Amino acid sequence: MKTAIHDDAPPAGAAAAGAHLLVIDDDTDLLRLLSMRLRASGYRVTTAETAEQALARLAVERFGLVVSDVRLPDRDGLALFEDIRRSHPALPVILLTAHGTIPDAVEATSRGVFDYLTKPFDSKALLDKIARGLQMGNPVGATDGAACDQAWRDEIISHAASMQTVLDEARLVAASDASILIRGDSGTGKELLARAIHRASRRAEAPFVAINCGAIPEQLLESELFGHMRGAFTGATNAHTGLFVSANGGTVFLDEIGDMPLALQVKLLRVLQERAVRPVGSSRAEPIDVRILSATHRDLEAALADGQFREDLFYRLNVVSLTLPTLDERREDVPLLANHFLHVLNRKYGKRVRGFAPEALEALATASWPGNVRQLQNVVEQACALSTTPLIPLALVERALRVRSMEALSYAEAKQRFERNYLVQLLKLTDGNVSDAARLADRNRTEFYRLLQRHALTPSLFRGEGAPVASEQQKE
Numbered sequence: 214m215k216t217a218i219h220d221d222a223p224p225a226g227a228a229a230a231g232a233h234l235l236v237i238d239d240d241t242d243l244l245r246l247l248s249m250r251l252r253a254s255g256y257r258v259t260t261a262e263t264a265e266q267a268l269a270r271l272a273v274e275r276f277g278l279v280v281s282d283v284r285l286p287d288r289d290g291l292a293l294f295e296d297i298r299r300s301h302p303a304l305p306v307i308l309l310t311a312h313g314t315i316p317d318a319v320e321a322t323s324r325g326v327f328d329y330l331t332k333p334f335d336s337k338a339l340l341d342k343i344a345r346g347l348q349m350g351n352p353v354g355a356t357d358g359a360a361c362d363q364a365w366r367d368e369i370i371s372h373a374a375s376m377q378t379v380l381d382e383a384r385l386v387a388a389s390d391a392s393i394l395i396r397g398d399s400g401t402g403k404e405l406l407a408r409a410i411h412r413a414s415r416r417a418e419a420p421f422v423a424i425n426c427g428a429i430p431e432q433l434l435e436s437e438l439f440g441h442m443r444g445a446f447t448g449a450t451n452a453h454t455g456l457f458v459s460a461n462g463g464t465v466f467l468d469e470i471g472d473m474p475l476a477l478q479v480k481l482l483r484v485l486q487e488r489a490v491r492p493v494g495s496s497r498a499e500p501i502d503v504r505i506l507s508a509t510h511r512d513l514e515a516a517l518a519d520g521q522f523r524e525d526l527f528y529r530l531n532v533v534s535l536t537l538p539t540l541d542e543r544r545e546d547v548p549l550l551a552n553h554f555l556h557v558l559n560r561k562y563g564k565r566v567r568g569f570a571p572e573a574l575e576a577l578a579t580a581s582w583p584g585n586v587r588q589l590q591n592v593v594e595q596a597c598a599l600s601t602t603p604l605i606p607l608a609l610v611e612r613a614l615r616v617r618s619m620e621a622l623s624y625a626e627a628k629q630r631f632e633r634n635y636l637v638q639l640l641k642l643t644d645g646n647v648s649d650a651a652r653l654a655d656r657n658r659t660e661f662y663r664l665l666q667r668h669a670l671t672p673s674l675f676r677g678e679g680a681p682v683a684s685e686q687q688k689e
């Protein structure tokens with residue numbers, strides 16, 4: 214059977230080193246001619262005769278640019294463009310139009326189509342437009358994704374097409390100063406991507422400062438972000454430089470932004486609007502120049518709907534949104550990641566585990582990964598730590614999979630973590646009243662204070678209304 218899609222390898226020594234183009238036209242003669250010319254210019258060309266074929270190809274492969282006829286048998290080229298833009302917003306599309314469809318084409322460019330050409334056209338014009346389109350898609354100036362500088366994303370291990378799409382978009386927006394909201398389930402690599410974007414940006418040499426908005430008590434968060442003056446509130450014995458100031462010239466990563474309290478959302482919005490921060494207790498604002506990346510695993514639209522997240526702040530943070538696929542959605546990455554983690558862990562544990570037994574790898578590839586890459590990392594770590602053979606056997610993988618995402622913490626680390634959480638819960642329960650908290654814990658006050666000190670916990674920060682806490686000291 215003749216297949217309608219032909220994939221042509223580039224000729225040896227091709228000039229453009231294989232940028233990959235998708236060419237869509239139902240005129241098979243023109244299609245053959247075009248792909249011949251493009252291949253002769255060194256491009257790698259995949260062809261499709263219908264919109265459906267094109268979309269099927271786009272779902273599994275990575276292209277640098279699309280050339281498409283406006284009239285396709287199964288769909289209008291513009292409708293196809295809309296579909297492409299939804300799934301691949303950074304992919305340049307050039308439309309080929311016949312006489313009489315020029316107004317459509319002009320409208321298309323206003324809707325974001327990169328460019329158009331009217332048939333008949335000469336191949337020089339097409340080649341020029343393609344070269345420009347590819348340059349736009351690769352702001353570093355490389356026409357080939359594989360050949361362009363990949364160091365920025367070295368730590369992100371993946372060969373899934375869905376990840377590649379996110380990485381292409383990330384690379385594209387990294388060059389700008391646009392605020393980016395990174396979404397994705399827990400453990401999908403949001404922080405890793407944020408760091409990579411920073412590395413790919415012009416701020417790479419300046420600091421990258423990350424803060425987890427969900428892990429810091431509300432009253433402390435403001436002073437952590439914006440700093441405080443000496444004496445700004447009880448316990449502020451020294452002035453403190455906030456993260457925004459420390460990150461000046463660089464990038465601030467606001468992790469778990471969905472957990473930021475509403476009162477602080479207002480203040481953050483003001484900082485972003487005025488490009489200046491005012492430390493708690495200070496009347497002077499300091500100008501700052503930072504790029505904001507934020508991340509959340511929460512449904513922020515739902516938080517907007519029930520008033521838990523400010524709409525104006527949301528739009529400011531979400532100029533560009535990147536969503537990382539879950540590991541279950543890119544299962545093809547499981548073996549690659551598992552072997553990568555094994556390699557890293559061998560070094561950490563001084564082991565010489567060579568790999569996984571085939572059944573063990575299969576078990577990993579077919580397992581469900583609600584905890585995503587982090588969970589896979591933990592499973593590999595347990596299996597590697599316990600393995601006594603060069604190949605990790607199925608039984609060890611099965612055992613690690615059963616003990617779901619338990620981190621390989623040492624006893625001391627686990628105890629420390631438990632103790633801290635326990636103390637925080639007690640202080641929350643008693644509104645920061647140490648006597649009550651000590652009584653509940655069945656410890657005397659002195660002993661309890663010592664425990665709090667060991668974990669650097671300040672009871673006054675857990676007090677409710679009327680307490681001398683950071684956010685209330687700042688005079689608006």
Ligand SMILES: Nc1ncnc2c1ncn2[C@@H]1O[C@H](COP(=O)(O)OP(=O)(O)OP(=O)(O)O)[C@@H](O)[C@H]1O
Pocket residue numbers: 368369370371397398399400401402403404405406510550586587590
């Ligand atoms: N593609 C990847 N290649 C290599 N390591 C990865 C990849 N994705 C994630 N990891 C690793 O998995 C762990 C979790 O990643 P990260 O902390 O970036 O996820 P996250 O989305 O921020 O998770 P959470 O929502 O729980 O904070 C990290 O140790 C990270 O290095």
Ligand SMILES: [Mg+2]
Pocket residue numbers: 403404468
């Ligand atoms: Mg994270």
